[in-house]
Amino acid sequence: MGKVFAFHGGVHPPENKKQSTRTPIAHAPLPKMLYIPLQQHIGIAANPVVNVGDRVLKGQLIAEPVGRISASLHAPTSGIVRSIGPHPVPHASGLESDCITLETDGQNEWIEHQGLQDYTRLEPSVLIEHIRQCGIAGMGGAGFPTDVKLHLGDDHIVNTLIINAAECEPYITADDMLMRERAADILSGIRIISHLLRPSHIMIGIEDNKPQAIHALEAVLKGCELNVDIRVVPTKYPSGGERQLIQLLTGLEVPSGRIPADIGIVCQNVGTATAIHRAVHFGEPLISRIVTVTGDAVAKPQNFEALIGTPFADLLEAASLYEGRLFRLVMGGPMMGVTVAHDQIPVIKTTNCIIAASDEEMPQAPPEQPCIRCNMCEQVCPVTLLPQQLYWFSKGREFDKARNHNLFDCIECGACAYVCPSSIPLVQYYRFAKSEIRTEEAEQRKADHARQRFEARQARLEREQAEKEARRKARAEEAARAQQSRKSTEADKAQAEPGNAAPAASAAPDLKQLKTAAAVARTKLKKARDALKNAEDKGLDGIDALRVTLTDLEQKSEEAEQAFKAAEQAEAAAAAEKGVDLKQLKIDAAMARAAVTKLERALTKTEDEQARREMETELVEARKKSDALNQSLSEHSPA
Ligand code: SF4
Ligand code: SF4
Incomplete structure (x- = not known):
């Protein structure tokens, strides 16, 4: 089984997992309408490639990725595109966002599709592009486009592949059930990931509260040619956090501001491995996922295989929601999840759980009391931060201090708030501070960029003016020399034939x-x-x-x-x-400016460290291109 290390802090909230594991995974009924958000992943929102009124087939591309960090979307079933526009989406802000609304036709008619013949013979780039085209994004929570994580470049050598099967948050059992029922698919996905990353060691990290899943994995691993090791870790929240699991399995800490690949480790979730398996062997894009529907307000808590875009209301009905018992609807688990006000919010690629909680189960939070500096939050923080200090800095808008105290290392696990005797909603304060800092940084970046452009333009204008002046001076000197020469050599002729004086240089035709x-x-x-x-x-x-x-x-x-x-x-x-085609130049410059704006916006919304680094690089390139095109445009445009 291999050695297991420990991480600092952590808590043991009631698990509440058994309720939803009594029955096998069920197929959710086909909804009448599917709402497919264009932004389901970290990065830039996908761009629709269908129009209202189009009939689409199951698996057909309906929105394409924009830029390197983005993910495509596919029709989860056949039907008619009814609208493309704002609809409530699963986001903490509660705001609406653009969705493709698909009216299903009940025929479930697939587009022609097929898997790859023998992926081991393909160039890695071809295999990764296939995974990108299938729209696969991390299904363990963050939704980072999987192809980016699989294409690390020469500066990263992966020694260890960690398959995250911990599923540490209470109530959620989607991965547990997936492992129990589809362990062979998970192993097939691990083979593909391993083929691409070539790690020397693969570890599956799983909590000891999932004995049936462990047994299923052990069964499929018998005789497996890969160097795969199941590491059973003690049940403690948040052992499934990427950095915590890495520490548990390897004893290594990912340094602040770095990503696991910087220390030779890549993590993938079991759900993502399954999606990769289906994409490569069957050519199926990511159009459905396992969702736990649980809580005291449903009579039949269980796991469903639900199409992406399925409204929560349809799943609650399928789980037999009790009339009048629903007090709080939570998307995700009770620690990191978000309370939502709308049951028409759709399932997306990262939706692992919906909790329909009763009043007794998740009562109204008690009023916030003053901090008594008891230090309990610090004792449980898995990142060894100082949560009470971060709270003071966030509350007092001392954002620089919060940042210097590593606010951005906070994984928002909620362990600190869980133990706080003063019922302070600490994570809300941290989210607020992070969002304010990101907005400030985005504005600063914009201002810096505008200043750089202004300075570059000024320098160019001054240079052009100097060149113009030099040319004018040279012409004047040349003219003076010519005049002097004429005076001395043609004086007589000029006197004799005054009408034949050399004509002045004619201006270019206007x-x-x-x-x-x-x-x-x-x-x-x-x-x-x-x-x-x-x-x-x-x-x-x-x-x-x-x-x-x-x-x-x-x-x-x-x-x-x-x-x-x-x-x-x-x-x-x-x-x-x-x-120079001026019209084309104008179009290119406008498109380049739009790409910069899109990336800047996406950057302010992105929290994932790796995604931010990738996007910042992409933004620098996009700005360079935009500046070059704008400069060319100003040079060739009529004055
Ligand atoms: S647990 Fe709550 S009351 Fe105690 S120090 Fe932390 S924030 Fe303050
Ligand atoms: S929410 Fe942040 S500060 Fe609080 S325990 Fe988790 S990582 Fe630490």
Whole structure:
């Protein structure tokens, strides 16, 4: 079984897991409507590729990823796209966000799909791209796009792959049931991940309160060619936190501000491993997941395989919600979950649990009392932070101090709030402080970027002005030299033939002036024609003189037209020579600016350390591209 280490702190809340493991995983009934949020993962929201009114097939791509950290979305069943717009989504803010609403048609008609023949013969990049195309994002909670975690680059060597099967939060049993019933699929997914990352050691970390799941895993691992080791850890919350599980299994701590891959470790959840298995062997995108529906307000607590987009209300009905008993609806577990006010919120890729709690089960929180500095919060913090200090700093808006006390290492596990005798909602204070700091940082980044752009523009203008001045000076000197030379060598000739002086350098033809001249000549010609016709009609005198004038004007008009056309062609040729398509340049510059804005917004919402680092790199590149295009645009645009 291997050695298990320990992490600091932790708590032992009532488990409440048995209620939902009495029956096998059931298929949730097909809902009438599915609400599929475009943002179900860390990173940039997916971009819809369907229109309202389209009929889509099960597994069909309905929204594509935008940028490196994003995930695609697929139709969970066949039906008609009814709308694309705001709908309540599973988020702590309680705000609405864009969703694709799909009216199901009951036919469950699949799009043509197939698995990969032999993934071991494929280039890793092809296999990872297939996983990306299947829209797989971490199903253990965070929703980080899996392809990014599998494509670490040459600067990361993975020694250890950890499969997170701890599922430490009370009430939640989705992974437990998955392991009991689909252990072979999990192992198949582990094989694929192992093929990509080539770790020397694989560990499955599981709490000792899941004996049936442990047994199922042991059974499928018999005779397995991989170096897989099941590590059973004591039941303690939050042993399933990524950093806590790493510490439990390896004794190593991931340094603050770093990611597990920096110390040669990658973690994947059992649900994600199963999704990878289905994507690679059957070509199925991530369109459903296991959800625990539990709590005293439902008569049949159990686990459902639910389609992504299924409203909570449908699952509550399937679990036989008691009339009038629901007091609090929680998305997630009781420690890290969020109370939601709406039962039309849909299941997303990271929804592992819905708790329909009664009044007695999860009563109203008692009023917050002053901190008595008892230190209990510090004793249970698994990250060895100083929760009471973070509370004071957050409450007093001393955000710099909160940051310096490693606020961003807080995993929001809620262990501190759980033991606090003063009932202080500590995690809410930390979330508030983090969000304020992120907003400040985003504004600062924006201001810095604007300043850099301004300074770069100023420098460019000054440089151009200096170059212009130098050219003007050179021309003036050249002209002075030429004049001096002419004076000395052609003085006599100039005196004898004063009318033959060298003409001044003619200005380059001005297209606008030539156009005006041609138009004026045309107008004069028309007037002359009208005058001649009038004179001829009325038998007036001076018809011959008018005819002479008309001939003269016809010639002048012809010359003006030709001069304009020649200048126009010359300008078009010059533009083509420069290779500049101004219209395309404008479009490219606008798109680049939009990409920067999108990334900046996504960055303010992203909490995951690895995602932030990836996105910051992406943002630097996007800004460079945008700046280059904008500069090119300003250089080629007419003054
Ligand atoms: S547990 Fe609560 S009362 Fe005690 S020190 Fe922490 S915040 Fe203060
Ligand atoms: S919520 Fe944050 S501060 Fe509180 S115990 Fe968990 S990690 Fe520590």
